[in-house]
Amino acid sequence: MESENPKVLVISHNPFSDTQNNGKTLSAFFKGWPKDKIAQLYLTLDKFDTTVCEKFYRITDLDVLKTIFSKKQVGIEYTQTEEEKAADIAIKNGIEKEKLHKNKLYLLIRDLYQKRNPFMYCIRNLAWKIVKPWKQEKLNKWIDDFNPDVVFFQSSNVYAIFDMVYDICKKRNIPLVMETTDDYVTSHFSIDPFYWIDHYKMKNRYTKAVKYSSCIFAIGDMMAKEYQERFGGNFKVAMNSISIKNKVTPYVPKEKEVNFLYAGNLGLNRWKVLHEIGIALKEIVQENDIKVNFEVYSIERPKEEILKALTIENVMTYKGSLSSEELLKKRNESDILVHVESFDKKNKYITRLSVSTKIPEYLVSKRCILAVGPKNVASIRYMEDNDLGVVITTNQKKQMKEKLIELVTNSTKRTNYANQSLDIIEEKHNATKTKNLVQLEVKNAVMKTSSLK
Numbered sequence: 001m002e003s004e005n006p007k008v009l010v011i012s013h014n015p016f017s018d019t020q021n022n023g024k025t026l027s028a029f030f031k032g033w034p035k036d037k038i039a040q041l042y043l044t045l046d047k048f049d050t051t052v053c054e055k056f057y058r059i060t061d062l063d064v065l066k067t068i069f070s071k072k073q074v075g076i077e078y079t080q081t082e083e084e085k086a087a088d089i090a091i092k093n094g095i096e097k098e099k100l101h102k103n104k105l106y107l108l109i110r111d112l113y114q115k116r117n118p119f120m121y122c123i124r125n126l127a128w129k130i131v132k133p134w135k136q137e138k139l140n141k142w143i144d145d146f147n148p149d150v151v152f153f154q155s156s157n158v159y160a161i162f163d164m165v166y167d168i169c170k171k172r173n174i175p176l177v178m179e180t181t182d183d184y185v186t187s188h189f190s191i192d193p194f195y196w197i198d199h200y201k202m203k204n205r206y207t208k209a210v211k212y213s214s215c216i217f218a219i220g221d222m223m224a225k226e227y228q229e230r231f232g233g234n235f236k237v238a239m240n241s242i243s244i245k246n247k248v249t250p251y252v253p254k255e256k257e258v259n260f261l262y263a264g265n266l267g268l269n270r271w272k273v274l275h276e277i278g279i280a281l282k283e284i285v286q287e288n289d290i291k292v293n294f295e296v297y298s299i300e301r302p303k304e305e306i307l308k309a310l311t312i313e314n315v316m317t318y319k320g321s322l323s324s325e326e327l328l329k330k331r332n333e334s335d336i337l338v339h340v341e342s343f344d345k346k347n348k349y350i351t352r353l354s355v356s357t358k359i360p361e362y363l364v365s366k367r368c369i370l371a372v373g374p375k376n377v378a379s380i381r382y383m384e385d386n387d388l389g390v391v392i393t394t395n396q397k398k399q400m401k402e403k404l405i406e407l408v409t410n411s412t413k414r415t416n417y418a419n420q421s422l423d424i425i426e427e428k429h430n431a432t433k434t435k436n437l438v439q440l441e442v443k444n445a446v447m448k449t450s451s452l453k
Helices: 021-029 061-070 083-100 104-114 118-131 137-146 159-172 193-212 221-231 270-287 304-309 324-333 345-351 358-364 378-385 397-409 411-418 423-428 431-452
Strands: 008-012 038-042 055-058 076-079 150-154 176-180 215-218 235-237 257-263 291-297 316-320 336-340 368-372 390-392
Touching: 008 021, 008 159, 021 150, 021 431, 038 137, 055 137, 061 118, 118 159, 118 193, 150 159, 150 431, 159 176, 159 193, 176 193, 176 431, 193 221, 215 221, 215 431, 221 235, 221 378, 257 270, 257 324, 270 291, 270 304, 270 316, 270 336, 270 368, 270 397, 291 324, 336 358, 358 368, 358 378, 358 423, 368 378, 368 397, 368 411, 378 390, 390 397, 397 411
Parallel strands: 008 038, 008 150, 038 055, 150 176, 176 215, 215 235, 257 291, 257 336, 291 316, 336 368, 368 390
Antiparallel strands: 055 076
């Protein structure tokens, strides 16, 4: 019954979404939750697209920087009750983002952020700490008007956001439930003092948040086990889930033609792995009587350097972005769906415990999956341990090429992977089971806190 649902304030970088990664995960968690009992504070200009939530407050890094110089109250609040208004918000955010992408200073700063530049991370945190949106009347009034019973936090790589979440919870004596999707608290070798300043503060804030949290959801078994040992706390696993409702076209291999598809984030040097696959495929095409078409899609248009690397004549092309309907159509037209993780040491630390949102979506698409990345990264290990597709754990061209030749020339192998029985979807990625687990823990957090008052 709706009366049993507490009021939940969701805090995350990405807004609720029916189509995009972390936002889509949040939408799956809170599907069916009463709309008058959920609100979201989010922190990017990402496209607004949801049927789950109607009440929002947005603060971006750009808003914070502007406030330092203008001294205005930071953030924008709005209530979404109509589809037309949702479209207006999405368009407005899209226009703002398009303008920013033409701003050279913004692009430079964004590039430094995406490269995990420690100095820029320190500046980013400093800006948030100077402005302290969580101390401002505007945000506090919005939160108090909603009057949440619990905060659900999809955790951040910015330690100042942890300060904000903790302050919001403690001030109102409400519990915290947290979700962690990426590993930002494991150190790696660096001689940069700014890296160690940021790392120490990040680890300190994460440890504090775990101790305060009623429950912490990890993206996979590897993360839950390791973090439980390192930080204590009540860790549970909530893997990315999928609802099996989209129409899937049965797989039929084409004669001497193989279509590859990658649709996802090109960051963390994933584009470099895609380029290496493309180079190997080019040699295979030149040596065999077969046509290969590798299409790459991403939400954000990459820099010219990356576009050039993803353009390989007669093999690979960057094609822009796709809507959810277009993506479904493209998957149905494809022979092989590609997932990659970076081999470089720095990015392996970030992705090593994360299981990609794409994997369950690929599994229900009934197509052969190609996964390329380091063996000790969770997504790759998950694919290999469960034999969910063709897995390549080296970026050495010779070994990569050997596996790709078999994949391209052996239509029976592709068909067998496409038609395999996938009990693992029901076991690990069932949207209803995952939603029920998350919503139960949110309710339990409120009940425990209420019993102590």
